[in-house]
Amino acid sequence: MRGPSVAYADMLTQPAVPMSTAAARELVTILKAEAGIRIDPSNTQFISYRLDRRVTALGLDDYDQYLLHLQSPEGPAEIQRLVESLATHTTSFFREKAHFDWLDTVGLPKLIEAGAGRAHPLVVWSAACSSGLELWSAGIVLDRYSHKVQGGLRWGLVGTDISAAILRKARLGIYSSSELSGLSFDLRSDYLLRSKPGARISPKQRVYRIAPALRNRAHFSSANLLGKLEGQVPLADVVFLRNVLIYFTAEDRIRAIRNVMQCLRPGGYLLLGHSDNLRSLPEGLTPAGTAVFRKD
Ligand SMILES: C[S@@+](CC[C@H](N)C(=O)[O-])C[C@H]1O[C@@H](n2cnc3c(N)ncnc32)[C@H](O)[C@@H]1O
Structure with a gap:
């Protein structure tokens, strides 16, 4: 199973953290064991796109060091982050209506x-x-x-x-306007609370909250x-x-x-x-x- 593809422009803005073939294999094995999620280890672009920033933030030089970190006392919490980073969360209102x-x-x-x-x-x-x-x-x-x-x-x-x-x-239950597709305007007015318009908030920045009902x-x-x-x-x-x-x-x-x-x-x-x-x-x-x- 290949991960979703990565836009070329996004890749150019990402710092490239070195990832050996063995490290990529090890990472997808951990993901599969923890969550059942399969990713093709050859899809290093996808893995890098999702994880490079985290590895850099930890001050690590490459993915071999990251794998050692996963075995450290902070390992279990980091494995949870790894799963969160590599899982795909695509969803929408009334998907498959x-x-x-x-x-x-x-x-x-x-x-x-x-x-x-x-x-x-x-x-x-x-x-x-x-x-x-x-x-x-x-x-x-x-x-x-x-x-x-x-x-x-x-x-x-x-x-x-x-x-x-x-x-x-x-x-x-707070979402941006870009996450509301699939929700008709009638349903928006019935089931969403809207952030107050303010001088500094453009319509695009406005957020919406699911109603208490x-x-x-x-x-x-x-x-x-x-x-x-x-x-x-x-x-x-x-x-x-x-x-x-x-x-x-x-x-x-x-x-x-x-x-x-x-x-x-x-x-x-x-x-x-x-x-x-x-x-x-x-x-x-x-x-x-x-x-x-x-x-x-
Ligand atoms: C693509 S989303 C689907 C969301 C929603 N069901 C839909 O169809 O719009 C997949 C979700 O499954 C979750 N997931 C992946 N593996 C899982 C597992 N082993 N146990 C529970 N949730 C998992 C991911 O974190 C992600 O949020």
Whole structure:
């Protein structure tokens, strides 16, 4: 798996820290062991682009020294930073919109009919939530749906990711205007608070915060899809597990799905990314739509 490509202009502005072939191999091995994420070791441009600044900030001369640093007492914290730097966090509001339309028109009616939102709170979990835009999108669907139902619904949102840094951003719920694509102007006015216009703030610099109606219902925590998840997150009715399995080996994809299924209610739904095409699925899942599976 090659990492995303790097713009030529960006590379020119980056200082080049020497990286031997052996060091590149060692770094991607650590990344794979920690997070399951595969990167082709020959894609040194990508690795350098993401890590050179950190290696320079540590005052190290090359990646062999950085590998020694990873074995020092500060190693575990640095490995976490390494994962955060090399993971891809691309996301957007209503990405792969068909899933949100499905949730609104098919998923929620079925779940509510079976008692979710009344007998127990209906929980949506974004299991590789990045900066939170996927979870907020689901929250908007739920909030709007709940207002249409007599007596409303009981519901909550859960977001997990391996990266503590991206979770801080998700928890804060503050975004720049460039991150709002996918969110219609009507939804922006309903679900975003806008920073006050000031003499020194241009429209481009303005930031937006997710409204308390969603933030107050959300809980974010750190979780590795390849580790034990059971007991770490509440039982969910719907799990978004999208655009992350693509980075894993076939074996780790199955492992991650099995782990996630432990925290999905029977009758609940698992939503996979449209390009996470899996050749095989664990037992106990029945196709229920495009990249939608129902837990038996
Ligand atoms: C490309 S983003 C996808 C975000 C969102 N699900 C979407 O589809 O827009 C992938 C996210 O998966 C997270 N991730 C990668 N490996 C992980 C792992 N082993 N456990 C949990 N999260 C992981 C990354 O930190 C990143 O935020």
